[in-house]
Amino acid sequence: MFYNERIRSSSMFSKERIRSSSMFSEERIRSSSMFYNERMRSSSMFYNERIGSSSMFYNERIGSSSMFSDERIRSSSMFYNERIGSSSMFSDERIGSSSMFSDERIRSSSMFSDEPVQRSQDGGRPHGGETAMISRRLLRLLPAACPAPSPGSGSRRTSGSSRGSMNVFDREMKRRQRRWAGSLQDTHLFDYLRDEVGGRVADRVYDVARTFPLALDLGGGKSHIAEHLSKEVVERLFLTDVSEKTLRRRTDIPTHCVLADEEFLPFPENTFDLVVSSLSLHWINDLPAALRQIHQVLKPDGVFIGAMVGGETLYELRCSLQLAETEREGGFSPHVSPYTAVTDLGNLLGQAGFNMLTVDIDDVQVHYPGLTEVMTDLQGMGESNCAWNRKSLLHRDSMLAAAAIYKEMYGNEDGSVPATFDILYMIGWKPHESQAKPAKRGSATSSFRNLSEIKPPSP
Numbered sequence: 001m002f003y004n005e006r007i008r009s010s011s012m013f014s015k016e017r018i019r020s021s022s023m024f025s026e027e028r029i030r031s032s033s034m035f036y037n038e039r040m041r042s043s044s045m046f047y048n049e050r051i052g053s054s055s056m057f058y059n060e061r062i063g064s065s066s067m068f069s070d071e072r073i074r075s076s077s078m079f080y081n082e083r084i085g086s087s088s089m090f091s092d093e094r095i096g097s098s099s100m101f102s103d104e105r106i107r108s109s110s111m112f113s114d115e116p117v118q119r120s121q122d123g124g125r126p127h128g129g130e131t132a133m134i135s136r137r138l139l140r141l142l143p144a145a146c147p148a149p150s151p152g153s154g155s156r157r158t159s160g161s162s163r164g165s166m167n168v169f170d171r172e173m174k175r176r177q178r179r180w181a182g183s184l185q186d187t188h189l190f191d192y193l194r195d196e197v198g199g200r201v202a203d204r205v206y207d208v209a210r211t212f213p214l215a216l217d218l219g220g221g222k223s224h225i226a227e228h229l230s231k232e233v234v235e236r237l238f239l240t241d242v243s244e245k246t247l248r249r250r251t252d253i254p255t256h257c258v259l260a261d262e263e264f265l266p267f268p269e270n271t272f273d274l275v276v277s278s279l280s281l282h283w284i285n286d287l288p289a290a291l292r293q294i295h296q297v298l299k300p301d302g303v304f305i306g307a308m309v310g311g312e313t314l315y316e317l318r319c320s321l322q323l324a325e326t327e328r329e330g331g332f333s334p335h336v337s338p339y340t341a342v343t344d345l346g347n348l349l350g351q352a353g354f355n356m357l358t359v360d361i362d363d364v365q366v367h368y369p370g371l372t373e374v375m376t377d378l379q380g381m382g383e384s385n386c387a388w389n390r391k392s393l394l395h396r397d398s399m400l401a402a403a404a405i406y407k408e409m410y411g412n413e414d415g416s417v418p419a420t421f422d423i424l425y426m427i428g429w430k431p432h433e434s435q436a437k438p439a440k441r442g443s444a445t446s447s448f449r450n451l452s453e454i455k456p457p458s459p
Contacts, residue, residue: 167285171261174283174382175242178221181382182245190380191222193366197423198224198278200362201307204427205233205276208303212274214238216297218262218306219280221246226253234274238267246382263290267297277306279383279423282339291352301432304354309383310340311361311422316410317374321394324402328395342424354428356435362423367416371403374419 181187202225213235217225220239229237230253237253240260247257260266262277262284275294284290294304340348346359368374378384411417429435446454 171242171263171283171285177379177384178241178243178382179245181380182221182243184380187380190377191224193364193381193421194222194224194279196364197307199228200423200425201225201276201278201305202228204305204425205229205274208305211235214272215274215276216240216267216272218265218275218277218294220276220278222248223255225276225278226255229253238272240265243382265293265297269296270299271297273299273302275302275304275306277304277308279307279309281306281308282310287340288348288351291348291354295353295428295430298430300430301434302430304426304428304430307423307425308340309421310345310424311342312420313339313422314374314419316406316417316419317371320371320402320406320409321398323405324398328398328401339422340424342422345424345426349426349428352428353430355431356427356429358425358427360425362425364421364423365418366421367412367418369416371399371406371417374417 181190184190205225211233215234215236216238217223217240219241220226221241221243223239226234226237226239234253237255238258239247239255240258240262241247242259242261244259247259258266262280263286275298281287281290298304342359342361346357349357349359366377368377375384406417407415
């Protein structure tokens with residue numbers, strides 16, 4: 001009985017154990033399945049949530065980037081248009097003020113007649129008038145390019161005329177440019193500006209009521225000044241230039257041609273009664289030293305009358321090239337040479353020893369079909385850039401962009417573009433005891449405060 005009872009209890013315990021194990025196993029499997037499903041569901045929700053947030057962040061980022069890019073392009077376009085507009089307004093305002101100043105100065109001057117300016121049929125210079133305008137219409141091909149060596153091919157040394165002054169211009173390059181310009185068969189087509197300025201310098205020589213036995217023309221080249229003078233004013237003339245091909249006599253005055261550099265004059269002191277120069281001194285490296293040499297070769301009471309390019313000459317060309325190169329290449333280099341300011345010219349003449357100074361400025365505008373013709377004529381004149389820091393190559397894209405900017409900002413209604421030349425005229429005398437001298441300071445016997453008490457002289 002005990003054995004049977006034990007077996008029965010063991011069997012019941014075994015069945016109960018198996019049942020509880022089965023229930024535990026099923027419960028464990030069910031809980032594991034629920035946990036696995038819950039984990040997969042949460043993982044899927046997290047993955048979907050992550051993808052959704054990433055997609056939203058990516059779309060939001062692209063949208064903000066697109067908005068920033070559009071805003072940046074819009075602001076850049078507004079800045080570029082605003083810049084061109086302000087430049088155009090500045091240019092128009094500047095040309096207007098320059099024209100008003102030039103017209104007012106010419107009207108008040110006694111050196112110009114009341115006849116209007118008109119260009120003669122044979123290509124001569126305009127005579128007199130109230131405006132300083134020259135019409136230049138070019139409908140021809142470009143001449144052969146001038147062989148220009150690399151700016152770094154030569155050595156940039158200090159000027160020998162003044163110790164320690166750094167050279168700005170490559171004088172050897174300028175000599176080659178003038179030699180090339182003088183060898184052109186149609187070189188007379190490019191002399192319109194030199195003829196005009198030479199005639200105005202000659203007008204100032206005629207204003208001096210005396211005869212000059214011996215005169216010197218610095219950088220005279222083709223006698224652009226002497227052809228407007230007569231033997232009654234200048235008896236003998238020395239003509240100098242750096243290029244032998246440009247030394248040509250076109251005057252009845254007895255002329256001696258001398259191949260010499262304007263920076264080193266091969267003449268003794270107190271030699272000439274008159275020194276003239278037209279469109280040559282703006283290429284001098286040491287202008288103060290050159291003016292001192294001119295002062296030395298003059299006789300006492302001698303006069304120096306000169307003209308040079310200065311101020312804001314060719315500002316239309318300079319601005320167009322700078323804007324085009326900045327847009328196309330991300331920066332710009334100087335393609336127009338630096339010039340002397342009119343405010344500095346009087347001080348330079350005074351430091352050289354001249355007195356009774358006269359300095360004035362003319363704005364001469366020449367109209368061209370386009371930018372290419374402007375640069376072609378500058379080459380034909382021998383007035384191309386020869387600064388040491390010049391860039392030897394101008395890319396085609398920059399050239400085309402500069403031509404478009406030139407016409408857009410400065411173009412005329414007839415399709416032409418202007419090129420402005422600021423011509424600085426200077427007159428200085430070498431001191432002499434016969435010249436009128438200013439009164440000493442403090443020597444006045446009357447004061448402006450007592451002007452009302454001064455009685456007019458009786459008739």
